[in-house]
Amino acid sequence: MSNDQTGTEEHDEEQAPVAGLTDDPCFDAVNMLNYYLDQELTETLRLTITRHIESCHGCLKTYEFHTELRTVVRRRSVTRVPAELRERIARELGQ
Numbered sequence: 001m002s003n004d005q006t007g008t009e010e011h012d013e014e015q016a017p018v019a020g021l022t023d024d025p026c027f028d029a030v031n032m033l034n035y036y037l038d039q040e041l042t043e044t045l046r047l048t049i050t051r052h053i054e055s056c057h058g059c060l061k062t063y064e065f066h067t068e069l070r071t072v073v074r075r076r077s078v079t080r081v082p083a084e085l086r087e088r089i090a091r092e093l094g095q
């Protein structure tokens with residue numbers, strides 16, 4: 001028996017603030033929705049999200065929900081989202 005201790009796993013999981021694409025496109029789309037709406041994404045990322053939203057009904061609904069939410073919030077001049085609304089969003093996103 002050889003006692004090879006190869007316990008040097010290289011797990012370099014860098015957490016990029018925005019460009020943290022996972023292998024779950026839906027997760028990515030929802031995860032970056034705020035950046036998307038704030039237009040803080042790179043063009044490549046924005047295109048990726050846009051393409052996904054256009055092809056994924058679930059994310060399109062989420063996107064529309066958030067767009068509407070922002071409009072409402074802006075209209076009411078409220079910077080903070082009420083807790084009740086946050087809960088509803090969380091439920092809508094299935095979290």
Ligand SMILES: [Zn+2]
Nearest residue numbers: 025026056059
């Ligand atoms: Zn999706």
